[in-house]
Amino acid sequence: MGRLEDKVVFITGAARGQGRSHAVRMAEEGASIIAVDICDQIPTVFYPMATRDDLDETANLVEKAGGRIVTRVADVRDRNALQGAFDDGLAEFGHVDVVLPNAGIMPVINEGEQEQAWHDGIATLLTGVWQTIEVALPSMLERGQGGSIQITSSAAGLSSMALNTIPGQAAYVAAKHGVVGLMRLYASQLAPHSIRVNTVHPTGVNTPMVANEQYGKFAMEFPEIAGSPKYQNPMPVPLIDPVDVSNAMVYLASDEGRYVTGVTFPVDAGYLNR
Ligand SMILES: NC(=O)c1ccc[n+]([C@@H]2O[C@H](COP(=O)([O-])OP(=O)(O)OC[C@H]3O[C@@H](n4cnc5c(N)ncnc54)[C@H](O)[C@@H]3O)[C@@H](O)[C@H]2O)c1
Numbered sequence: 001m002g003r004l005e006d007k008v009v010f011i012t013g014a015a016r017g018q019g020r021s022h023a024v025r026m027a028e029e030g031a032s033i034i035a036v037d038i039c040d041q042i043p044t045v046f047y048p049m050a051t052r053d054d055l056d057e058t059a060n061l062v063e064k065a066g067g068r069i070v071t072r073v074a075d076v077r078d079r080n081a082l083q084g085a086f087d088d089g090l091a092e093f094g095h096v097d098v099v100l101p102n103a104g105i106m107p108v109i110n111e112g113e114q115e116q117a118w119h120d121g122i123a124t125l126l127t128g129v130w131q132t133i134e135v136a137l138p139s140m141l142e143r144g145q146g147g148s149i150q151i152t153s154s155a156a157g158l159s160s161m162a163l164n165t166i167p168g169q170a171a172y173v174a175a176k177h178g179v180v181g182l183m184r185l186y187a188s189q190l191a192p193h194s195i196r197v198n199t200v201h202p203t204g205v206n207t208p209m210v211a212n213e214q215y216g217k218f219a220m221e222f223p224e225i226a227g228s229p230k231y232q233n234p235m236p237v238p239l240i241d242p243v244d245v246s247n248a249m250v251y252l253a254s255d256e257g258r259y260v261t262g263v264t265f266p267v268d269a270g271y272l273n274r
Pocket of ligand 1: 012013014015016017018019036037038039040049050051074075076077102103104105124128152153154155201202203204205206207208209210
């Protein structure tokens with residue numbers, strides 16, 4: 001018997017990286033998955049984003065793990081498209097228990113695109129999280145069986161973990177802090193309905209968002225910050241693995257975490273306690 005048997009999980013940004021890892025790990029625990037991803041490039045994002053092939057591979061891996069999955073291409077910035085994707089999953093599985101607003105970008109930009117990078121960052125990382133919760137919530141409330149919403153923030157959601165103040169980085173830090181406010185609001189409002197809401201705060205994770213050549217080059221422009229002990233994890237690990245975050249997500253989604261709500265949950269190798 002898995003720890004998430006019969007639960008249905010709605011995940012954004014599920015084509016690769018942490019979203020894919022959560023989908024597979026949760027399928028191993030018995031969950032069915034509604035997986036959404038933009039599968040397209042946002043121009044202010046400087047590394048390649050996920051593709052339709054990536055989302056299909058998530059589906060393959062979930063099915064290999066014994067899970068059922070519905071995949072849809074949708075942009076979390078587009079509420080109508082997101083609602084349509086969610087509704088398709090709901091039609092297939094009948095209900096949703098767990099919501100993982102995970103889709104994210106690291107907009108670091110070229111000359112001239114800076115203002116757009118701020119708007120893309122906020123639209124995806126803050127408005128996109130809000131819209132992900134809003135499209136799923138009515139069905140959870142109507143069903144009346146509780147549930148769990150687990151927002152992927154970052155160590156940059158509780159500290160100024162950024163290399164500089166250019167608009168893309170500023171938007172990232174602001175939005176990742178912003179979702180903590182959303183979490184606290186929803187956690188207090190939804191507690192009487194037994195819907196728990198928490199944020200998860202990973203340190204650097206080994207995914208294409210940061211493990212790419214362009215980010216390495218960008219970081220090298222700020223060696224005094226990127227190389228300083230203040231920017232490193234106290235535990236001897238430069239980047240954690242996606243499954244380290246997935247294991248925390250499984251705990252929070254399962255009945256083991258049934259009275260854990262309103263919490264900012266670090267998975268950070270000691271970063272926030274530096
Ligand atoms: N990698 C890290 O170091 C790190 C650390 C802390 C937090 N995070 C956060 O973790 C989450 C997952 O990121 P990841 O590390 O797996 O990176 P990733 O780039 O591998 O995955 C992010 C996924 O989100 C999708 N996506 C982006 N914008 C979207 C949109 N508007 N609509 C729908 N899908 C969209 C991408 O296509 C991609 O598949 C993000 O919220 C990120 O900010 C990452």
